[in-house]
Amino acid sequence: MHLLLVGISHKTATVELRERLDFQVRGVDHALRTLATRGSTREAVVLSTCNRAEVYVACDDVLATRTDLLNFLSEFNAVDRSVVAPHVYDAADLAAARHLYCVAAGLDSLVVGEPQVFGQVKDALTMAVAAQTAGPVLNRLFHASFVVGKRVRTETALGSGAVSISYAAVALARKIFGDLSGRSVVVVGAGEMGELTARHMKSQGVQHVTIVSRTMAHAARTAEQIGGAAAAPWEDLDGVLGASDIAITATGASAPILTKARVEAIMRPRRNRPLFIIDIAVPRDVEAAASEIEQVFLHNIDDLQATVRENLARRASEVARAEAIVAEEIDKFGVWLRSRGAIPTVVALRQHCEDLRRAELDRLDYKLAALPQARAVVDEITHLIIEKLLLTPTERLKSLGDAETVGAYAEALTRLFGLGESADERIESRSVPERIDGRVEPFTRSKPRGSR
Amino acid sequence: MMNFVPLALYGVALVAYVWHFAKRDAVVGRGATTALVFAAVAHTFVIGMQSMQYGYPPVAGPTSAISTFVWLLALAYLYTELTTDERAMGVFILPLLVALQMIPALNPGVEPQLPVLQSPLFGIHVSALLLAYASFALACVIGVTYVLLFKEIKAKHLGIFYARLPSLQMLDRMNQQAIVIGWIFLTAGMIVGAVWTPQARAYAPGIPQLQAMSLRDPKIFVALVCWTIYSFELFAARRIGWGGRRAAYLSAVGFAIVLLNFVPISYFLTRSHNF
Numbered sequence: 001m002h003l004l005l006v007g008i009s010h011k012t013a014t015v016e017l018r019e020r021l022d023f024q025v026r027g028v029d030h031a032l033r034t035l036a037t038r039g040s041t042r043e044a045v046v047l048s049t050c051n052r053a054e055v056y057v058a059c060d061d062v063l064a065t066r067t068d069l070l071n072f073l074s075e076f077n078a079v080d081r082s083v084v085a086p087h088v089y090d091a092a093d094l095a096a097a098r099h100l101y102c103v104a105a106g107l108d109s110l111v112v113g114e115p116q117v118f119g120q121v122k123d124a125l126t127m128a129v130a131a132q133t134a135g136p137v138l139n140r141l142f143h144a145s146f147v148v149g150k151r152v153r154t155e156t157a158l159g160s161g162a163v164s165i166s167y168a169a170v171a172l173a174r175k176i177f178g179d180l181s182g183r184s185v186v187v188v189g190a191g192e193m194g195e196l197t198a199r200h201m202k203s204q205g206v207q208h209v210t211i212v213s214r215t216m217a218h219a220a221r222t223a224e225q226i227g228g229a230a231a232a233p234w235e236d237l238d239g240v241l242g243a244s245d246i247a248i249t250a251t252g253a254s255a256p257i258l259t260k261a262r263v264e265a266i267m268r269p270r271r272n273r274p275l276f277i278i279d280i281a282v283p284r285d286v287e288a289a290a291s292e293i294e295q296v297f298l299h300n301i302d303d304l305q306a307t308v309r310e311n312l313a314r315r316a317s318e319v320a321r322a323e324a325i326v327a328e329e330i331d332k333f334g335v336w337l338r339s340r341g342a343i344p345t346v347v348a349l350r351q352h353c354e355d356l357r358r359a360e361l362d363r364l365d366y367k368l369a370a371l372p373q374a375r376a377v378v379d380e381i382t383h384l385i386i387e388k389l390l391l392t393p394t395e396r397l398k399s400l401g402d403a404e405t406v407g408a409y410a411e412a413l414t415r416l417f418g419l420g421e422s423a424d425e426r427i428e429s430r431s432v433p434e435r436i437d438g439r440v441e442p443f444t445r446s447k448p449r450g451s452r
Numbered sequence: 453m454m455n456f457v458p459l460a461l462y463g464v465a466l467v468a469y470v471w472h473f474a475k476r477d478a479v480v481g482r483g484a485t486t487a488l489v490f491a492a493v494a495h496t497f498v499i500g501m502q503s504m505q506y507g508y509p510p511v512a513g514p515t516s517a518i519s520t521f522v523w524l525l526a527l528a529y530l531y532t533e534l535t536t537d538e539r540a541m542g543v544f545i546l547p548l549l550v551a552l553q554m555i556p557a558l559n560p561g562v563e564p565q566l567p568v569l570q571s572p573l574f575g576i577h578v579s580a581l582l583l584a585y586a587s588f589a590l591a592c593v594i595g596v597t598y599v600l601l602f603k604e605i606k607a608k609h610l611g612i613f614y615a616r617l618p619s620l621q622m623l624d625r626m627n628q629q630a631i632v633i634g635w636i637f638l639t640a641g642m643i644v645g646a647v648w649t650p651q652a653r654a655y656a657p658g659i660p661q662l663q664a665m666s667l668r669d670p671k672i673f674v675a676l677v678c679w680t681i682y683s684f685e686l687f688a689a690r691r692i693g694w695g696g697r698r699a700a701y702l703s704a705v706g707f708a709i710v711l712l713n714f715v716p717i718s719y720f721l722t723r724s725h726n727f
């Protein structure tokens with residue numbers, strides 16, 4: 001069994017192509033079922049976000065499945081194969097696992113360390129489980145990737161610090177006011193940036209949002225777009241500012257609207273109440289000297305951008321630590337994946353022993369027919385003997401670390417026990433001399449116990 | 453000897469708090485709190501043992517008073533930490549605890565207490581003042597952290613404290629609360645002291661310190677200065693909007709004077725108040 005990943009992401013494809021390969025359009029569930037009917041895969045998970053479309057599968061033949069998945073990508077999304085092919089990347093086994101780990105940890109994201117993708121990876125598995133296309137291998141792989149994502153988040157600063165202007169503004173406001181619920185925000189100017197920041201504030205629990213614009217109609221329209229916001233006329237600006245905790249200025253004015261003297265006048269009746277001014281207008285709306293006033297915290301767009309840059313740099317410096325965690329977890333997964341190499345041999349060995357046991361029990365059946373209790377005891381004892389005999393070999397086989405040793409052991413076991421032959425052949429070949437013996441009853445082969 | 457055990461545990465807690473502050477490791481943070489809880493429990497035990505041994509709580513005399521003060525401050529800090537879930541301030545409180553606890557650890561034993569001091573009023577007087585001082589110590593540390601965070605935000609350089617401290621508003625509120633509590637105990641303690649002095653004089657006329665007790669005594673005078681400062685701070689915060697940075701500076705100045713009163717003046721300067 002092999003792991004295989006085929007997909008496209010923001011690193012290989014433009015947004016136009018990503019849009020066309022968006023599985024969410026036709027439904028991830030539908031995609032999973034379609035994939036299952038193609039028969040080239042044993043397990044499948046589809047990870048579809050706005051930045052990536054990836055298919056993770058467990059399969060037997062990597063090369064054939066790779067080709068089939070490429071066809072699936074183009075056929076399912078109705079995009080020509082030649083358009084898709086140059087942008088598709090693929091990875092097998094541990095390389096595929098490593099890729100998923102990096103994705104879950106946010107290392108492969110457009111904004112490194114962003115947290116949303118973690119939830120999207122979780123959703124992808126949930127959908128595959130619902131569609132019954134996730135089996136033991138992919139379940140194990142995805143759960144391991146959740147471990148990676150959590151470890152990276154708690155052990156490194158990869159996801160720390162705001163990396164967008166509006167998040168940086170909200171983070172600053174929180175550092176000044178603590179809880180933002182019950183605070184009031186005034187947005188001066190009805191521009192897009194101010195609206196976006198106001199929306200962020202609103203989602204953080206800010207109670208009152210007031211829009212003040214030179215044109216009352218603009219203010220009213222923006223207030224309506226934000227929802228639950230009020231509009232106030234330009235003449236009331238000082239009064240609204242006096243009653244607010246946070247001011248976002250984003251007008252197109254060519255000269256500062258809020259001079260130091262004007263802010264001072266606004267601050268006087270407020271006494272000690274802090275005023276956080278976010279000046280995102282260029283040219284600036286607030287005189288820089290206003291920040292000299294006690295309890296006025298003035299940050300302009302450059303300051304916020306500097307914060308964002310610093311945070312991005314810090315995230316970048318954490319990449320190495322996050323990658324170390326990925327490598328550690330890959331080692332663990334590798335051990336597990338290799339131990340799975342022994343599983344067919346283990347299953348065959350157990351099956352073989354169980355078949356022998358059944359055959360012998362059936363052969364003795366006529367002697368025990370009159371003694372149902374004795375039969376149960378014999379059944380129990382023989383079962384226990386086989387379990388005990390096989391316990392150590394099973395554990396040893398599963399704990400083997402490298403593929404080569406697994407192969408050698410599997411080969412030896414197969415030859416020694418004749419595991420390659422089908423069960424019927426084995427019994428046939430063995431039953432011939434027994435029949436000559438003349439003591440053999442016909443076999444009724446029932447389902448073996450304890451097989452997987 | 454006994455005071456070494458809490459000192460060692462405070463030391464362990466200090467290291468853990470510094471480590472937690474540097475690495476921001478949640479497990480280390482919980483370990484730091486646990487170490488401090490153990491230190492406080494050990495300290496409680498020491499103070500309890502001393503009380504049983506001598507028959508009175510070890511509050512008279514500067515060394516015992518410092519030990520009890522450290523204990524109260526540790527408890528007050530633990531209370532704030534448990535109610536706010538903020539650990540960053542520990543890194544500022546613990547050095548103070550360790551430094552002050554060295555004094556009782558190096559001067560073992562409890563100062564003998566004059567029989568005249570066995571009045572309940574004296575006990576109330578000293579405990580109230582020690583509690584007041586512990587609150588002021590907390591207010592001072594909160595004030596210092598407020599200023600550090602304030603400066604970072606004003607300077608638009610979001611660094612060490614920005615990432616670790618709670619919000620300015622919260623620090624301001626905590627500072628005010630600590631000062632209100634401290635001021636109430638300071639006032640009560642001073643009133644009880646003033647009421648008790650004439651009674652004690654009547655009870656034991658032969659003790660020179662009691663007769664010399666007056667407003668000219670440095671310890672009493674400085675205590676009054678502290679009271680004035682904190683009263684002004686409370687008034688200013690409510691009436692003229694002196695919160696935030698000014699309040700933080702005032703609480704730092706106030707506690708510096710408290711500390712001055714507590715250690716050097718108690719040991720070297722006072723003539724009347726040195727029981």
